[in-house]
Amino acid sequence: MLAEERQKQIMQDLYEFQSVKISDLIERLQVTRETVRKDLYELEEKGFIRKVHGGAVLNKSNIQTAYTNRKSVNEKEKRGIAKEAAAFVGEGDTVYIDYGTTALYLTQELMLHAKNLTIVTNSLAIANEVVDGSNFELILIGGNVRRNERSTVGPIATRTMHDLFVDIGFFSAGALHPTHGYTSVHLGEAEVSKLMLQHTHKHVMMIDYSKFGTVHMNRVAKIEEIERLITDEKANNSMLKEIEKKTKDVVIAKSSE
Secondary structure, three states: OOHHHHHHHHHHHHHHHOEEEHHHHHHHHOOOHHHHHHHHHHHHHOOOEEEEOOEEEEOHHHOOOOHHHHOOOOHHHHHHHHHHHHOOOOOOOEEEEOOOHHHHHHHHHHHHHOOOOEEEEOEHHHHHHHHHHOOOEEEEOOOEEEOOOOEEEOHHHHHHHOOOOEEEEEEOOOEEEOOOEEEEOOHHHHHHHHHHHOOEEEEEEEOOHHHEOOOOOEEEEOHHHOOEEEEEOOOOHHHHHHHHOOOOEEEEEOOOO
């Protein structure tokens, strides 16, 4: 097993159990104590974990906060991004909307202005919004529910998506870096996004300024794989210049009042 695969497995265990023991990892990964220590050292250097005696725990500063709490973080920027994103949707489109709070604001914009849409999503929050407030057709991707994000992930989700193809997809990620691309904390959500990127005719990434310059464990996409990025006026200018070299279209949204 490669180091990257081992470290992904360690992070998955940490997300599930909050802590890991070196002795358990040796048995689970079938490697030496020295190999496990090296993996933990590298994960700590990246800011993902904090080593403790005999094991490791998650670095709390690198964990996504609860969905309901995050809705109000950078809300003006997110709503501005959502408004710009909605302009790329045409009447009668089949639209994939990823998980995340910016995606929820996009859904609300579409409900106000768009017509005859079919919404495909793995977000329970977005599905509830569509059911309660619109006449859109809705396809909810099933799977294992991640409560923190109110999204569905796992093999059931990916099997469903293999047969779904949409006109346009709107995606998000927990981090954006000019070199490392779009990354996510959670492996399952990254896998869902990666698969749907392959099944969308046009794809749009929605990222507010606070995500710039950071890197999470799981890559969602390389910079050049996304044709359109929508961000806000506070985004780092030097990073934007690097991203613009590899992206077909970068849209700067004004913050919503």
